[in-house]
Amino acid sequence: MDLEIKDKVALVTGGSKGIGLGIVRRLLAEGAKVANVNRSTAEGEALQEEYAAQGQDCFFIQGDLTDLNACEHAVDQARTKFGRIDMIVNNAGVNDGAGLEDGPEAFLLSLQRNLIHYYAMVHYALDDLKASRGCIINIGSKVCETGQGGTSGYAASKGGINGLTREWAIDLAPHGIRVNAVLPAETWTPLYEKCLAGADDPQAARAEIEAMIPLGRRFTTIEEMADMVVFLASPRSSHTTGQIVFVDGGYTHLDRRFTSTNETELNAK
């Protein structure tokens, strides 16, 4: 299937690592041009060089998105470089564990890390998106529906992202701009691997999580996330808007029996 996004310009936040990196590589594989905003520089610059060598644009923009000036600057840079913006993929975020005991300042900082820049990027790119009749993809999290405990700021941010997805779908429908959200539950990334490495028995910790994922008893891959994001961002999804799509192997919504039993028990049922 030709996704018809060749030469479209995508502005991706947090595209140097993890899920964002999967999205950036899939967009580039489909012939899109990418602007990629991150705090760190090494990975982003290396990606830019890697694709430049193949004649493709993966334009790196350094910035900390908790700073609104950096958000505006990123949009300006992408516009200046490519002359247009066809899609925004809001992806950067961190489950920072700002809980009830941590107080309002920690909560506010968590919203800045996870929610405010989603709004800011779209706000600053609004005219570009209207001109291109573009689209927006917001990366959320299952935590908005399930809760997790000890992470009020992240949970509120991810709930807010779902709300904004529906709100903007209505705001922007008259301009032909589609807005959708893609939600992971347990996606295997280098950061996830690093987190589990801190457990007493990392293999056992991984197996415990995998046992709760009905489809395949395994983590979602970054490529599986990216395929959904890029499909939704493409004209092949031309009548899909305001949707909240879980790419999670059934983890969030299927019957608890299937998210808490192992394969052997499941096959015996």
Ligand code: NAP
């Ligand atoms: P990751 O591996 O940590 O990658 C996040 C990327 O975003 C990094 O490149 C990071 O850049 C960038 N970033 C984060 N905060 C930033 C900021 N303030 N300014 C600029 N860049 C920033 O994370 P991930 O696991 O792929 O997560 C991506 C998205 O999926 C997040 O929204 C997360 O909440 C969501 N999610 C992931 C999972 C999962 O299982 N992995 C589950 C649920 C939801 P630097 O390293 O340079 O800071």
